[in-house]
Amino acid sequence: MKSYILTRIGLSIPMILIILTIVFFVLRVLPGNPVLAMLGPKAPPSVVKAMEHQMGLDKPILVQYVDYLKNIAKGDFGHSTVTGMPVLKELMQKFPATLELTIFSMVVAVFIGIFYGTIAAYKLGSPIDISARIYSIFVYSFPVFWFGLMLQLIFGVWLHWLPVSGESSPFMTPDPIHTGIYILDAIINGQWDVLKDSLEHLILPSLTLGIVISSIFVRMVRANVVLTLSQQFVVAARARGVKEKTVLFKHALKNALPPILTIMGLQFALLLGGAVLTEVTFSWPGIGSYLVNRIHSRDFAAIQGTIVFFAIFVAIISILVDVINAWINPRVRY
Amino acid sequence: MELLNIRNLSIEYKTKSGTVKAVEDVTFEVGEHESLGVVGESGCGKSTLGVAILRLLPPNATTKGEIIFNGKNLLSLTNEEMRRMRGKEIAMIFQDPMTSLNPIMRVRDHFFELFKVHEPSMKKEQMIKLASEALESVGTDPKRLDNYPFEFSGGMRQRVMIAIAIALKPKLLIADEPTTALDVVVQEQIMQVLKNLMKTKNMSLILITHDMGIVSELAEKVTVMYAGNLVEHGEIKEIYNEPKHPYTKMLLESIPNIKLDDMELKYIPGSPPDLKNPPKGCKYYPRCPYTKEICKTKEPKTVKLGDRKVKCHLYSGG
Ligand SMILES: Nc1ncnc2c1ncn2[C@@H]1O[C@H](COP(=O)(O)OP(=O)(O)OP(=O)(O)O)[C@@H](O)[C@H]1O
Numbered sequence: 001m002k003s004y005i006l007t008r009i010g011l012s013i014p015m016i017l018i019i020l021t022i023v024f025f026v027l028r029v030l031p032g033n034p035v036l037a038m039l040g041p042k043a044p045p046s047v048v049k050a051m052e053h054q055m056g057l058d059k060p061i062l063v064q065y066v067d068y069l070k071n072i073a074k075g076d077f078g079h080s081t082v083t084g085m086p087v088l089k090e091l092m093q094k095f096p097a098t099l100e101l102t103i104f105s106m107v108v109a110v111f112i113g114i115f116y117g118t119i120a121a122y123k124l125g126s127p128i129d130i131s132a133r134i135y136s137i138f139v140y141s142f143p144v145f146w147f148g149l150m151l152q153l154i155f156g157v158w159l160h161w162l163p164v165s166g167e168s169s170p171f172m173t174p175d176p177i178h179t180g181i182y183i184l185d186a187i188i189n190g191q192w193d194v195l196k197d198s199l200e201h202l203i204l205p206s207l208t209l210g211i212v213i214s215s216i217f218v219r220m221v222r223a224n225v226v227l228t229l230s231q232q233f234v235v236a237a238r239a240r241g242v243k244e245k246t247v248l249f250k251h252a253l254k255n256a257l258p259p260i261l262t263i264m265g266l267q268f269a270l271l272l273g274g275a276v277l278t279e280v281t282f283s284w285p286g287i288g289s290y291l292v293n294r295i296h297s298r299d300f301a302a303i304q305g306t307i308v309f310f311a312i313f314v315a316i317i318s319i320l321v322d323v324i325n326a327w328i329n330p331r332v333r334y
Numbered sequence: 335m336e337l338l339n340i341r342n343l344s345i346e347y348k349t350k351s352g353t354v355k356a357v358e359d360v361t362f363e364v365g366e367h368e369s370l371g372v373v374g375e376s377g378c379g380k381s382t383l384g385v386a387i388l389r390l391l392p393p394n395a396t397t398k399g400e401i402i403f404n405g406k407n408l409l410s411l412t413n414e415e416m417r418r419m420r421g422k423e424i425a426m427i428f429q430d431p432m433t434s435l436n437p438i439m440r441v442r443d444h445f446f447e448l449f450k451v452h453e454p455s456m457k458k459e460q461m462i463k464l465a466s467e468a469l470e471s472v473g474t475d476p477k478r479l480d481n482y483p484f485e486f487s488g489g490m491r492q493r494v495m496i497a498i499a500i501a502l503k504p505k506l507l508i509a510d511e512p513t514t515a516l517d518v519v520v521q522e523q524i525m526q527v528l529k530n531l532m533k534t535k536n537m538s539l540i541l542i543t544h545d546m547g548i549v550s551e552l553a554e555k556v557t558v559m560y561a562g563n564l565v566e567h568g569e570i571k572e573i574y575n576e577p578k579h580p581y582t583k584m585l586l587e588s589i590p591n592i593k594l595d596d597m598e599l600k601y602i603p604g605s606p607p608d609l610k611n612p613p614k615g616c617k618y619y620p621r622c623p624y625t626k627e628i629c630k631t632k633e634p635k636t637v638k639l640g641d642r643k644v645k646c647h648l649y650s651g652g
């Protein structure tokens with residue numbers, strides 16, 4: 001198992017390198033001069049030249065590329081051209097909010113996906129199965145911002161049950177901040193009113209995102225559990241007197257998990273890179289909102305940094321997924 | 335007393351393209367410690383019959399008749415009562431050992447699951463002891479309890495399946511083509527395992543197969559099925575020496591026989607009928623060399639000739 005994990009990590013290094021390379025060259029090829037974006041179009045050429053020199057943009061492109069890789073290896077993602085702050089530091093500030101939203105949305109999506117999908121597969125062809133199929137097609141077609149807006153309208157504007165934007169109400173942030181994840185910090189501090197406020201702010205965005213994503217999960221889970229339920233070992237388990245619930249979850253679902261976990265893991269990584277539409281709809285101060293802001297202001301360092309950050313996450317999560325799959329499936333492990 | 339009485343059992347599958355009459359009005363019994371072979375060509379309803387005894391048919395199947403096991407009609411038990419019978423009183427092994435074990439569970443956990451379901455208070459040492467004994471009785475090293483299914487060959491997996499099936503000493507074992515997916519040498523080993531078990535354990539066996547040769551090795555009685563019907567039933571020796579139903583005769587002539595290697599091996603011409611639209615009258619008449627007019631219009635009754643049952647107009651006085 002250990003050697004498996006090590007090989008798997010080794011294999012992902014070239015993958016990350018390829019992504020870094022693509023990000024670097026694509027951003028250089030794109031129209032728009034970052035220096036001009038920073039200084040404004042009317043900046044005198046001498047100032048532009050000096051700035052380019054300072055940023056190392058006048059060096060040959062391969063030298064720039066090597067510098068870029070070296071810096072990333074050191075954990076230096078460059079400085080924002082808008083704020084002058086290190087990009088990694090800015091990202092780490094935004095990351096807890098995104099992580100919070102991601103985890104809660106994934107909990108919603110995984111819960112709906114696993115249960116609805118498994119039960120639909122078990123009751124193949126029944127009304128509950130048909131409803132699951134309709135659900136997954138219908139919800140999948142929801143535009144996130146429209147669905148978010150609907151929830152805001154119903155639960156925020158009409159019913160006044162829940163706040164419609166932001167991560168917390170004014171003066172309702174945890175103090176002191178430990179992790180940046182408000183819920184966690186509020187619990188650590190024992191600030192229960194803050195915890196309640198944070199949870200209330202979290203419900204609508206994570207429901208929006210979770211429900212939309214659950215449509216894919218329901219479909220994936222259903223299809224894979226239908227397959228495993230038809231296998232001989234399921235009949236054999238029943239012939240041993242195993243209870244239906246065990247047959248369904250321990251035999252059928254667990255064997256169906258590897259492809260499901262792969263999709264779920266990738267979805268998780270995708271969200272960690274910022275659920276742009278949801279974050280913008282709910283003014284959620286995470287990486288998605290950050291990225292949109294910086295795209296508007298042509299902050300190349302920030303954009304590049306966000307993409308690299310995201311790529312590294314995808315790599316880490318896919319390693320994790322593979323390790324979990326190997327742990328479930330002995331064939332891979334041995 | 336008989337252990338198992340199957341009375342007027344009929345099973346139909348509802349499908350989009352029509353109703354399949356997979357088993358029709360089948361009656362037979364299996365005594366204690368008796369082994370019964372069920373033979374017939376592919377698609378004649380053998381597996382359906384076997385699986386029906388455990389009440390594990392898919393939801394599109396409807397079952398009529400009675401399956402009386404140990405004095406109780408299995409068809410009138412609740413689902414929960416029936417579940418408790420499976421694996422404890424009646425066990426089953428299947429044709430394809432490669433897919434019958436859960437690929438992500440150790441062999442040990444297959445045993446433990448069985449024990450926990452039926453004897454929740456059993457201690458772990460006891461579970462290991464029972465599992466080891468079961469493996470030994472099928473000629474497998476108990477050390478292999480810790481292995482995963484993919485670490486076994488097909489023949490080894492079938493031994494493991496048998497070991498799991500007999501671990502709680504069921505009264506009846508249903509073996510659905512236990513050797514069909516295996517090569518000849520391994521087939522012979524598995525047959526040997528089953529023979530030993532029949533000698534040492536107090537168990538009845540229903541051995542489902544399409545191979546008359548295999549039945550003759552093990553079974554005391556045999557039920558010959560054709561297109562969902564029981565066409566002949568009786569002591570294996572009698573049927574071997576003097577098959578009555580024309581279909582049984584054909585089946586026996588189609589056994590490869592090394593001693594008679596100069597003789598041409600016969601095969602049964604034609605193919606079994608479509609069970610959605612079976613022929614009127616006797617189902618076998620289109621392939622039967624003795625067909626009379628009555629065979630095409632009237633279904634033969636099952637008649638008793640001594641210990642033997644035959645469903646054929648040649649014997650029904652018609
Ligand atoms: N789930 C099902 N739905 C519809 N028809 C079925 C179903 N299962 C089996 N049948 C049909 O019922 C008939 C009997 O099938 P069964 O599997 O019992 O035959 P068998 O004698 O075991 O054949 P084999 O030797 O190929 O295993 C066949 O015509 C088959 O097509």
Ligand SMILES: [Mg+2]
Nearest residue numbers: 380381382510
């Ligand atoms: Mg069969």
